[in-house]
Amino acid sequence: MSRIVSFIPQYVCGLACAVYLFTLGIVSGRNRGLIARICRHFGFFRQRELAPPPDSRALELPQAAIGDIGPADEPIRILEPIGRGGNVALEEIVAIARLLKAHAPKTVFEIGTFDGRTTLNMAANLPEDAQVYTLDLPRDQAASAAFDISDADAAFVEKDVSGARFLNTPYAARIQQLYGDSATFDFSPWEGAVDFVFVDGAHTYEYVMSDTERALKLLRGGRGVIVWHDYDKRTGQDVPAALHELRERRPEFADIRHIFGTSLVFKVF
Ligand SMILES: C[S@@+](CC[C@H](N)C(=O)[O-])C[C@H]1O[C@@H](n2cnc3c(N)ncnc32)[C@H](O)[C@@H]1O
Structure with missing residues (x-):
């Protein structure tokens, strides 16, 4: 009984928030994302069937061609060309490698290692003295993650080893795995x-927004490149809505670009 009594303040607060969420709150993309997750929690609108929010259909990011994002005559190296579910597509590896050639970063930070295929290819296309840091969520921390982890994301958290594709390669010395x-x-x-x-x-919306804020703080003197994967309305969960909202509301994202033929989006700061 005392547990129920102590829950009453949270119940009242939650009720007030719910009234706001389903009325004035729907103008915010973040709140619409929360309503979509509530539906999923109760078994409705599973990820694949979830219609993109209206603003995702109305807005498209401006595009850049793979041919225009890197130097024309700089060779790139492709390792582990055969991808699998959870990896980026081969043309996305090419696009990332071309961006790396164009900007020659000294320090790269990846959020989401999975099997390390992109990590490996980034390391292989960087100057020798460059360093790659890659952060991954260990599966025993998924249940306590700060925001909801969708079923689609959970599938790639579930693995024995992060970064298996770069372990024991000559590039492993340039890569530091973080958890x-x-x-x-x-x-x-x-x-x-x-x-x-x-x-x-x-x-999910919360992670894309939170990771973007983290990424901005990582940049050296506010300058550098941020690349997002999964700008895809069918499979990219909340990535399109989050990036559209950033472009709409934040002047610094005005010239964010979708790389044509890929699900990559990039912004040079
Ligand atoms: C789609 S996979 C990444 C694919 C990889 N970048 C590639 O190109 O092959 C997503 C990865 O992000 C990790 N992940 C999911 N949620 C995370 C979180 N909250 N913090 C850090 N990593 C997370 C998962 O464990 C998974 O390894």
Whole structure:
């Protein structure tokens, strides 16, 4: 009985928030994302069937061609060309490698390692003295993650080893594996010291927004490149809505670009 009594303040607060959420609150994309998750919690509108929010259909990011994002005559190296579910597509590896050639970052930070295929390819296309840091959520921390982890994301959290594809390669020396939840991980040692960030961790609205804020703080003197994966209305969960909202509301994201033929979006700061 005492547990019920002590829950009453949370009940009243939750009720007030729910009234706001379903009335004035729907103007915010973040709140619409929360309503969509409530539906999923009760078994409705599973991820694949979830219609994109109206603003995702109305807005499209401006595009850039793969041919225009990197130097024309710089060779790139492709390792582990055969991908699997959870990896980026081969043309996305090409696009990332071309961006790396164009910007020659000294320090790269990836959010979302999975099997390390992109990590490996980034390391292989960087100057020899560059360093790649890659952060992954260990499966025993998924249940305590700061925000909801969708079923689609949970499938890629579930694995024995993070970064299996770069372990025991000559590039492993340039890569440091980090572990934690990107929403609560202590990024402070890398803040202001990173030139290129690849955001490909969890794909719910809260994580894309939180990871983007972290990425911005990582950039060296506010300059560098941020790349997001899964700008795809069918499979990218909340990534399109989150990126559209950033472009709509934040002047610094006005010239964010979708790389044509891929689900990559990038912004040079
Ligand atoms: C789609 S996979 C990344 C694919 C990888 N970047 C590649 O290109 O092959 C997503 C990864 O993000 C990790 N992840 C999911 N939620 C995370 C979180 N909150 N913090 C850090 N990593 C997370 C998962 O464990 C998974 O390894």
